[in-house]
Amino acid sequence: MGPDVIFGYNSNKFDMPYLVNRANAINTKLQLSKYGTPPEQSVYGHWSIIGRAHIDLYNFVEDMTDVKRKSLDYVAEYFGIMKRSERVNIPGHRIYQYWDDEGKRDLLVKYARDDVVSTLELGRRLLPYAMQLASVSGLPLDQVGPASVGARVEWMIMHEAYKMGELAPNRVERPYETYKGAIVLEPKPGVHRNIAVIDFSSMYPNIMLRYNISPDTLITNGAEGDYYTAPEVGFRFRKSPRGLYTVLLQELIEARREAKSEMGKYSEGSPEWVLLNERQRALKVMANAMYGYCGWLGARWYIKEVAESVTAWGRHLLKTAINMAKERGLSVIYGDTDSLFVTYNKDKVDELVGEINKMGFEVKIDKIYSKLIFTESKKRYIGLTVDGDIDIVGFEAVRGDWSELARSVQERVAELVLRSSVDEAVKYVRSVIDDLRNYRFTLDDVIIWKTLDKDVDEYKALQPHVIVAKRLIEKGYMIGKGDTVGFVIVKDGGDKLTQKAYPYIFVDDVKKIDVDYYIEKQVVPAALRILEVFGVNEAILLGKTG
Known part of the structure; x- marks a missing residue:
């Protein structure tokens, strides 16, 4: 067998280094x-x-915001390759047990086969996109996935600069600096019904095109001629000729338009249609990444005034849209960068969308929520769409030290609040607390996973996962930077959390687990991030109210 392509899933970080x-x-x-x-x-x-x-393939899944859980079993189910309920699932930290026990080895073989089938089929789905992303960026097929977004864009720009006869600047180290970013409105906490999300399509790339924003069009002296002036910041950009960024953006947009036009010549799902669809997607992804490159300090073409001007025009545009919405009697519930959440009145919203489109910027109704719940924090909400889908935004990344139990509690609470009632959610949380107090859970439920971002000896503050790593090292395990350690909190060991954190492989009985810690520091906080909006507090969840 002599394959040209080898697929893996997290193979850069695990399989290949392990095999070597x-x-x-x-x-x-x-x-x-x-x-x-x-x-x-x-x-x-x-x-x-x-x-x-x-x-x-994991490198490409990492970029997919719609895929909340990135493990292979969940990703395969998301793509319709294999249902989790129809495959063998063995936690990675338990695999050795299935190898040591001859009676379980058949299950281990089936688990491995399911992983191989999932990876192969996922590769067949993602390969066309990977090929097109490589083609657009100019990076080799096997490097385009692990490359950062900035690296992908920079290689694309360097190819364009060469065609235009422009010399690529050297890469230089720059001191950290900030500039004013996008508008993020304070949300109105509570329950909202019938809310439309109005989304600006590719806002920043369109702003760059509209106002010819590019490093080589920035006016740094008193040169004469026609120019655009960025609101608030006052930086000026020549109206002509077109700059490097805008020429490239125009080429990307035109190429995408051509690809979408070509798609109409083929039946949906045919090899030609799939390839063209992935090409237009890659072109869109790269165009949308252009602004992020502008603000990347490591970029060869980095100029602060360019990035600052784009966000200034973005703020101006969103403020204009907010005023237009209010003029039409629409309540603005929330706004973030390139989207507005407004009360949904079909005629008024359609009119608003039409007026903004006349300004030369494309907007559309992205979603309509029948029920939407905001906390007091920005970028954090849960919603039930009119199609019956649940969106949980901003919660999953709040804590990196949550157990699987805490994560599942939060997801279930969100679902119950949206589909049923707050009372049902409270009832559910109390049942989880009761299960914990009566040890009706597995050790896997309460394992906390943390990654070492440096070698153990380099840590000054002794965090729980660092202490756990040291305990593993004392027992002969090789642990270092980049390794992920799993631990649980036990009853004995001391008063401090670091003293009670032990590697899960050292614990053989759930009755050694400090259930009070998991109730007070995991389950209750995870639930309250949603339920506190409704006046629910810790005492209510713990059943301490009269």
């Missing part, structure tokens, strides 16, 4: 390349296999 280290440990040749050589670490953290394209 294991082969070295047992003095065996790992002959994966076409020339019988082992994988070698390359740029962007990628593991290169000479003569073959090694594609880590």
